Amino acid sequence: MDRKLNENIDEKIIDCLNKKSDGISAPENMFFKIRAGILEEEDRGVLFNMKIKFLKAKTMIVAGLLCIATTVTCVAATNGLNWISSSSRANEINKFPTEDVVKKTVGYCPKYVDEFSNGFKFESFNFSDSSLENDNGNSVLKTKDANFSYKKEGARKDQSLFFEATPINEEYFNKDSEDKKDITEYNGIKIYYNNFKYKAVPVDYVESEEESKLIQEGTLQIGFGADKISESNTQFVKWYEDGIEYSIMNMAYDDVDKDQMIEMAKTVINK
Incomplete structure (x- = not known):
């Protein structure tokens, strides 16, 4: 296939995608569909980095997944404002960063720890660029967020x-x-503190009336695209101190309860 033909095909693909994108509306459970797909891709050795900005769980949506195997862009919507955030795996640091490294990376130095008393140990450090925009697309606020991930020994891929x-x-x-x-x-x-249940289901799954009610209440999220039905819990804690919002999100570590989540927050506060 010659170069000119390749370029023509590329132009048609781009034009088609642009036209299709005009009519895209992201449902609340798109994040979980993407998450299920990411886990499947990780099984095949494809690397992703996920950045989620939590506002209200029941209004959280994901605007899009940049399919370059390194970056995920997410949106959370609330009160007529939209958080748009993105991060890249290429910027990830796997060595516990010094305060100088963190400050050089994000422009400030938040409190952070290398491990928690319940077995979680530092795995990686990264940053994300976030913008809070109004309905007109104008940026109200821009931030550079410090992101840390932790793991327990023997953790599963979905944890x-x-x-x-x-x-x-x-x-x-x-x-x-x-x-x-x-x-x-x-x-x-x-x-x-807040928590909700995540249920992964096949694409043809039909949610019950009770599940629909729980989804509206913000206590259940259903993700379509899984090979079989599975359930896990998601918990998060957040607090505000000295001009910084802190949050800890736990996905699928079901042995971690509310008290442990609170204690992890206290560990950071005591830093």
């Missing part, structure tokens, strides 16, 4: 623990937290 620090105005943090009821106070800091 992940993420810790993130984001410099943000307290006003935005409070808007995001206004409907959170599960609060623990520690040293004058409010730690917010």
Whole structure:
């Protein structure tokens, strides 16, 4: 096939994708469809890095997956504002970073730890660029987030623990937290806890009325595209300290309960 023909095909593909993209609407459970696909790709040796900005779990959507095997771009929507975040595996650091390295990377130095008392140990450090945009596409706020991942010995591929620090105005943090009821106070800091169940199902699965109700309540998310039905729990805690929003997200480590999540938050606060 000659070069000119290749270029013509490329142009047609790009034009088709651009036209199709105009009508795309991302459903709430797209993140979980993407997650199921990522896990399948990882089994085949393809590397991905996932960056999720949690606002309200029941309004979280994913805008798109950049299929270059290294970058994932995600969006979370709430209160008429959209978080657009992206990160690249190419920037990942697998050696526990010094404070100088973190500050040079993101421009500030948040609190962070190399391990937690319940067995989680540092695995990697990365950053993500995030932009809070209004409905007109204008950026209200831009941040560079510090992302840390941790693992327990013997962890499965579907198990992940993420810790993130984001410099943000307290006003935005409070808007995001206004409907959170599960609060623990520690040293004058409010730690917010939330959890929901993730259910991976085949593409032809039909959700029940009860499941639909749980999805609306934000306590269940269903991801389509799995070979078989499986369930796991997702938990996260977040808090605000000295101009920085901190969050810890636990995916599928079912042996970790709420008390442990709170204790991990306290470990960082005590740093």
